[in-house]
Amino acid sequence: MIVGFDYGSSNCAMGVMRDSQVTLVKLENNKHYLPSTLYAQHNALISDYVAHHLKQSDIEGFRQSRAHLLNAVPAIKRDLDLESSDTGISIGQAAIEEYIDFPEDGYFVKSPKSFFGAVGLKPQQIAFFEDIASTMIMQIKQRAEQQLGYELTHTVIGRPVNFQAIGGEESNQQAVSILTTAAKRAGFKEVEFLFEPLAAGVDFESDLTTDKKVLVVDIGGGTSDCSFVQMGPSFRDNACRNSDFLSHTGKRIGGNDLDIALAFHELTDFLGRDDKFKSGLPMPNQLFWQACKINDLQMQSDFYSDKNHRDLTAMLREIEQPERLQRLIKVQENKLSHRLVRQAELMKIALSADPQSHCDMSFIGKDLAKLITDVKLAEALENSLEQICILAEQAIQDAGTQPDVIYLTGGSAQSPLLKAALKQRLGDIEMLSGDNFGSVTAGLTKWAEKLFR
Incomplete structure (x- = not known):
């Protein structure tokens, strides 16, 4: 059977056509959206999960390619006091809760799709990301099938226009290959892809009664994408829509990057960002970007390295306010980067409705909190919003015409700051808001139905 699948940077969702x-489909705790997170008590357990859920015909080759990890699993499970049948794997909200309770004990990844197009990945890293995606898709597909009562065999998966700011089409092909491999291992027989902003546009188009030139602006968790599309009654039944898609632009900057920017600019002062050495030299900003950049594999590896721990500890003797740097060391030792950025995300959400909000930082220091205002939010996000506006301008320029309407979708697309920035740059063009999370899934589902029926 057919399903539309939004394997998003922030959330995952599936849709089917009924009447x-x-x-x-409800994927977790009676909810339609499952956070794009995974927690494993040991990283080898991820490959072990895939090995136990592959089709019989695929197992032997997979086991040979992952032998160095799989051979260690029995000893790992004994050390972790796990039964042989225990997976040691959680996804979604359960993964977040596991990470909060045991941040230093396991392997946690948020928004894994953000890494799939990374430049310079070694073959073993690509294989590991395939296993992460396979594990998540296997579990999500299984949950959907249990609820629906039938097997899912055909899917259209959403993809950003560009998975990475650099790397170009090679990065896109790498990411699509990872997702295709994972979906096939999970049991999908047919897998196709559709640009996420186009999927949102397909959903929006269903209700149009007149033809419109629409700029779809999709601000996801990991990417921002714009598609300029001719839509309406004259176009929606076309079997081939290539000529209706006038332009596409996209960049690896999304809601996660807004959270990271806010965390860096407003929360890392607690960790010593503005402090000085006794020599008078300032603390290097790079340390604090490394702590916050949860979507950058290399920066996180550098931050959590043993060398960085030694360097930070040595700095304690040279810094004017060592108690603040000690908090950064606590973040490093306890793997609290995701928790830090999560607090920034909560502040971003709160400040969309209120002019100020208190950020709870007690997880790195007793009774630690900070009042953040909407003015500070705007200052922290200024550069990121500027980049999104440039994408929209480029899409209009490439299309060679002005849009009749701007259709906003995605988790961060309803930000008053974003709307104000777009209006200032693009002029007084009508803006309409879609379902923040559901538009892409709905469009993918409608496209899958058209494609596979």
């Missing part, structure tokens, strides 16, 4: 309407 000519899209129905979202």
